[in-house]
Every structure is written in C-alpha cells, then in structure tokens.
Amino acid sequence: MKATYKKYTLKFKRPSGTSRGILTDKETWFIQIEDKENKGIGECGILRGLSADDTTDYESKLAWTCENISLGLNTLYEELRAYPSIQFGLEQAFRMLETKSSFKLFPSGFTSEEKAIAINGLVWMGDEAFMKSQIEEKINTGFTCIKLKIGAIDFDTEVKLIRSIRKDFNAQEIEIRVDANGAFKAEEALEKLKTLSELELHSIEQPIKQGQIDQMAVLCENTPLDIALDEELIGIFDVTNKQKIVQTIQPQYIILKPSLIGGYKGSQEWIDLAEKYEIGWWITSALESNVGLNAIAQWTYTKESDMPQGLGTGSLFTNNFESPLEVENGKLYYRENKNWNFNLI
Numbered sequence: 419m420k421a422t423y424k425k426y427t428l429k430f431k432r433p434s435g436t437s438r439g440i441l442t443d444k445e446t447w448f449i450q451i452e453d454k455e456n457k458g459i460g461e462c463g464i465l466r467g468l469s470a471d472d473t474t475d476y477e478s479k480l481a482w483t484c485e486n487i488s489l490g491l492n493t494l495y496e497e498l499r500a501y502p503s504i505q506f507g508l509e510q511a512f513r514m515l516e517t518k519s520s521f522k523l524f525p526s527g528f529t530s531e532e533k534a535i536a537i538n539g540l541v542w543m544g545d546e547a548f549m550k551s552q553i554e555e556k557i558n559t560g561f562t563c564i565k566l567k568i569g570a571i572d573f574d575t576e577v578k579l580i581r582s583i584r585k586d587f588n589a590q591e592i593e594i595r596v597d598a599n600g601a602f603k604a605e606e607a608l609e610k611l612k613t614l615s616e617l618e619l620h621s622i623e624q625p626i627k628q629g630q631i632d633q634m635a636v637l638c639e640n641t642p643l644d645i646a647l648d649e650e651l652i653g654i655f656d657v658t659n660k661q662k663i664v665q666t667i668q669p670q671y672i673i674l675k676p677s678l679i680g681g682y683k684g685s686q687e688w689i690d691l692a693e694k695y696e697i698g699w700w701i702t703s704a705l706e707s708n709v710g711l712n713a714i715a716q717w718t719y720t721k722e723s724d725m726p727q728g729l730g731t732g733s734l735f736t737n738n739f740e741s742p743l744e745v746e747n748g749k750l751y752y753r754e755n756k757n758w759n760f761n762l763i
Contacts, residue, residue, distance in 0.1 A: 421487035460510030461710035470653035506681030528719035534749035543570040560747030563726035569601025589618035600627035615642040646671035702728030708741035
C-alpha cells in the first residue's frame with residue numbers, strides 16, 4: 419500500500435462574502451491511496467482562519483500521513499486528532515478502497531437516483547442589490563429553504579431584505595435560516611435576535627464568536643429564535659469536551675461540517691450527543707470540491723434526516739470536477755448517467 423497527496427486551488431466563479439472577508443479561492447488537498455489495483459481518493463479541505471488544522475505544518479503532516487499509510491485508518495485517525503480535515507480525507511480514501519475504486523462510497527437510494535437530498539439555497543453576503551438577486555434566483559429555481567449569510571452589511575438593511583421575502587412568502591412556503599458567522603457582539607446579540615424572530619426565521623447560526631461559552635449559554639436559554647452552533651464545534655476533539663459544550667450551552671441545533679470536526683467519526687460523536695440531549699442537527703459542506711461534497715452527501719443520506727441540509731456548494735467554482743452531483747428544484751441528486759472527471763493525481 420502506498421499513498422500520495424497533491425494540492426489544488428479551487429477558484430470561485432465570483433467573490434463570495436462572509437463576515438470574515440471576501441473569498442476568491444479555496445485551497446484543498448487530495449490524498450490517494452493505492453493498494454494493488456485499487457485506488458482510494460479523499461479530499462482534505464481547510465478554511466483559512468477557521469479550521470483547527472490551519473497550521474504551518476499542515477503539508478508536512480500530510481507527507482507524514484502518506485509515509486505511514488501502512489498503519490491503517492484507525493491508528494492514523496487517532497494520531498491525527500488535531501488534523502480533522504486529514505482524518506476525513508483518510509476516511510474517504512479508505513472507504514473508496516473498500517468500494518473497489520468507486521466514488522459510490524455509500525450505495526443507497528441516493529446513489530441509485532431513486533431519492534434526493536433536500537438542501538438549502540445559499541445566499542452570500544454583499545450589497546443589497548446583489549443579495550436580493552441571489553434570493554430571487556434561489557426561489558425561482560425551486561428552493562423552499564434559503565440560508566442567508568448576514569453580519570457584513572448594515573443590520574437594518576439585512577432585516578429589510580428578509581422582510582421583503584416575508585411579504586411574498588410565509589414561513590410555511592419559504593424556510594429562512596441566517597448565519598451570522600459570529601458577527602454580533604455578545605451585549606447586543608439578544609436584541610438583534612428579538613428583531614430577527616419577528617421575521618419567522620427557522621434559526622440563526624453562531625450569532626456570537628466561538629469560545630464565549632457562558633454568553634452563548636445565556637443566549638440559548640433566553641433566545642426567541644432557535645440558535646445553531648457551528649464554529650463552536652471546531653477544535654473540540656475529545657468526546658468529554660464535546661459533551662461539556664452541549665450540556666453547558668444547550669443549543670437548539672448543532673451544525674456538522676465533517677471537514678472541520680473529524681469526518682464521519684467526529685460528526686457521529688456530535689450526533690450521538692445531540693440526540694442524547696434532544697438537540698436538532700444538520701450537516702453542511704465546507705466549500706469542498708465535488709469529491710468532498712460527494713463523500714459528505716452520500717453519508718448524510720444514510721443518516722435519514724428529513725431537514726434540508728447544507729450541501730449546495732458544488733456549483734461555486736470555475737474549476738470543480740465533473741461529477742454525478744446535480745442540484746434541481748432545491749434538492750441534490752446523484753445522476754448515474756453523469757460521469758466523474760477526476761485526473762488530478
């Protein structure tokens with residue numbers, strides 16, 4: 419058995435805004451394992467300034483992983499606790515070896531095209547006209563759940579945008595989620611949540627910055643709008659610490675990004691805790707290429723959640739890889755008549 423890795427830079431079709439800045443490209447790495455005639459490919463994707471493993475020794479750790487691939491998945495996974503994206507890349511690659519070089523990692527009704535996964539339509543931050551055009555495009559193409567990134571422009575303008583949706587569509591017709599990416603100050607967050615709750619929103623992701631556990635606990639206890647933890651889960655590797663986060667904050671939801679929290683195994687640990695404490699959850703991609711998105715989507719389908727998931731990021735890049743994944747009418751499909759085109763390594 420041998421392994422290699424290679425870096426790849428994904429290019430956004432248009433600059434995409436978050437409260438942490440404008441994104442024009444996205445670094446990712448692919449690890450490939452060869453075992454006799456079979457190959458396994460996995461994507462190790464980090465988000466600069468957010469991922470716990472955004473470190474100066476990231477590539478040297480990838481090289482070490484490839485040199486020690488004979489240790490096997492379980493041993494390597496434990497050795498790479500501080501590198502959740504590499505953990506996930508390995509999970510994908512070893513899973514692909516099991517499927518004899520097939521990108522059908524979890525054969526199901528999804529991969530046989532019998533079923534689709536409901537997803538939210540993502541609206542990026544920008545000026546009012548840009549955000550409004552995105553909203554209209556998502557609704558016109560069949561999305562019934564929209565996620566808006568907020569916190570970069572004037573709050574009153576953002577409220578006005580959401581109110582304009584509600585003039586035409588009630589909460590039963592269009593579900594609206596917002597993601598603040600930690601943009602609100604702790605002392606002003608509750609007041610802003612009260613304003614947003616009047617717009618019949620589903621939930622808000624990470625209203626204040628991660629790490630303010632006591633303040634977030636108070637918010638979740640008093641909020642008129644359901645709160646979903648997102649960044650708060652990043653960098654929490656030990657199950658005991660995960661349980662402490664859930665017990666202390668008691669959020670209404672948690673959001674799982676496998677690339678940021680240790681892949682399938684790390685995500686499942688959070689799901690088990692959420693279900694133990696009756697907390698809702700959904701799964702979201704983290705700007706991976708179609709390779710990583712495919713791995714997340716297929717696993718997500720096996721979890722049998724009926725909530726819209728955050729898996730609509732495959733069309734963001736100019737140089738993504740052709741794949742069977744296709745978004746239509748607010749759902750993600752795996753089209754068996756479409757082939758993969760992945761020749762990187």
